[in-house]
Amino acid sequence: MSNPLQDFLSLSYAELEDLNLAAKEQRKNRVPADQIQEERLKYLTDEKRIKAVTVLFSDLEGRLHMLDYDKKFLVKSWDNLTFDGSSIRGFTAQRESDLRLGMDWSAFYWAPSDIFGSGKVLVFGEVIDKDGSAYTGDIRGVLKTFSNAQFQKNGYTLNAANEIEGFLFKGADAERSYNETGKFEYVNTGGYYHSLPGDPLRQFIDTSAEVQRAMGFENEKDHPEVAPSQFEINYGYGEVVAAADQIQLYKLICRQVATKMGLTASFLPKPVVGVNGSGMHTNVSISKGGKNIFWDPKGEEKLSKFGWQFIDRILTHGNDICLALNASVNAYRRLDPHFEAPNQIKASAVDRGSMVRIPIGNERSSRVEVRSVGPDANPYLVLYSVFKTGLDGEIAKIKNLRQADRYLPDNIYDALANFTSAEWTSTMLGADVKARYAELKQASADRCPRLLGTFVKPQEVQYHHEVYNQFLWNQF
Incomplete structure (x- = not known):
């Protein structure tokens, strides 16, 4: 209910889109950070109708966290924001809990007041260790550092676009009450591309798409997916850190x-057995000087030698990085070949069971699609793993590497064993972060049945990192 005494910022969707697209263009053009910082602080100071700034950051598993800072306090204290890192799974130990939040002023968003509340703006934060260095457990910072280094050293711009599927279920708390109900209820049973105008699924898709458009996503298409009550809303590609931020915002918008x-928007990879699961197909390309260097009109599948080497490295390390791309017990239900699952460690232009696909493209759209990614994975870790591996990994001397008879694991225990024993994951993440990530995954796995069976167990949901809360976790 509105209060006539309150005068908080509330902009039209058209105004929001203009502001967010302008900020997006600054980020794309790599406008100097100090210039953007000055602009944002001036804006916050001058705009009296803003009451609070929501700062977003992600933990090691990819769960999104949000803190609201009073606007006046933030303007004065933005360079000295501390929080308790020991309360975040996978961050610091209790005895060394203090961490700082820096502001990535380029990742600044205006959000619709009818969805997020009036008088607020959003900005992504950067986690900083006690000594002022980037915190190693903040994979967003790791990805940003890697992306910037590639641009400065090689002139590479790392581009990504993700196709994120999810389910819409009845009830506002369907995931957290699954351990009591033992089931998810569809809101629609229409199936692929089919949903009548005005039904709950279509209404949800339309509203979410409108919010994304207002927040500068530059939408492309949206539709119900193959399974009942399943959806997908596609939007344009972006520089890799911005692309990962948009994944977090996409899921936040859908849930809100x-x-x-x-209702509940769920990004569990396989919440219902017997129908298609949800994936997060990850489309990537690299450009240099404005030119897509994956494109070669004379190359095999019109992909350059550079692009094929990128694929070969991902195939070589497919099992090593599987746990980063499929981060939960439930994710391994999706890697089932009976439902178009991309569980074969090979590359193909047509076979959707392949881990890597080469979609039809042209000079602008040529890309590599990594299909074996769950929508619940840490988006920063996914994109870092894909680009770091594709650029710096090894190429194995396996006969017919691109079509070899090799498969991804069908359970989290095998994925954990591959991840922990691989030298490549130590190189990629460092021993400390690798160990902490594996420990979190082991803890979740140990609380769930070792054999998946033919129906989703309450523990798969209850101890899932995206559903996690202290109350549920302690019911063991």
């Missing part, structure tokens, strides 16, 4: 819209 409708 669903909650306001009394």
Whole structure:
């Protein structure tokens, strides 16, 4: 209910889109950080209708965290924001808990007031260790450092676009109450591309798409997916850190819209057995001097030698990085060949069971699609793993590497064993972060049945990192 005494910022969707696209263009053009910082602080100071700034950051598993800072306090204290890192799974130990939050002023968003509340803006934060260095457990910072280094050293711009599928279920708290109900209820049973105008699924998709458009996503298409009550909303590619931020915002928007409708947007990879699971197909390319260097009109599948070497490295390390791309017990239900699952460690232009696909493209759209990614994975870790591996990994001397008879693991225990024993994951993440990530995954796995079986167990949901809360975790 509105209060006539309050005068908080509330902009039209068209105004929001203009502001967010302008900020997106600054980020794309790599406008100097100090210039953007000065602009944002001036804006916050001058705009009296803003009451709070929501700062977002992600933990090691990819769960999104948000803190609201009073606007006036933030303007004065933005360079000295501390928080308790020991309360975040996978961050610091209790005895060394203090961490700082820096502001990535280029990752600044205006959000619709009817969805997020009036008088607020959003900005992504950067986690900083006690000594002022980037915190190693903040994979967003790791990805940003890697991306900037590639641009400065090689002139590479790392580009990504993700196709994120999810389910819409009845009830505002369907995941957290799954251990009591033992089931998810569809809101729609229409199937692929089919949903009547005005039904709950279509209404949810339309509203979410409108919010994304207002927040500068530059939408492309949206539709119900193959499984009942399943959805996908596609948007344009972006520089890799911005692309990962948009994944976090996409899921946040969907969850918020669903909650306001009394429903649940779920990004569990396989919440219902017997129908298609949800994936996060990850499309990547690299450009240099504005030219897509994956494109070669004379290359095999019109992909350059550079692009094929990128693929070969991913195939070589497919099992090593599987745990980063499929981060939960439930994710391994999706890697089932009966439902178009991309569980074969090979590359193909047509076979959707391949881990890597080469979609039809042209000079602008030529890309590599990594299909074996769950929508619940840490997006920063996914994109870092894909680009770091594709650029710096090894190429194995395996006969017919691109079509070899090799498969991804069908359970998290094998994925954990591959991840922990691989030298490549130590090189990629460092021993400390690798060990902490593996420990979190082991803890979740140990609380769940070792054999997946033919129906989703309450523990798969209860101890899932995206559903996690202290109350549920302690019911063991």
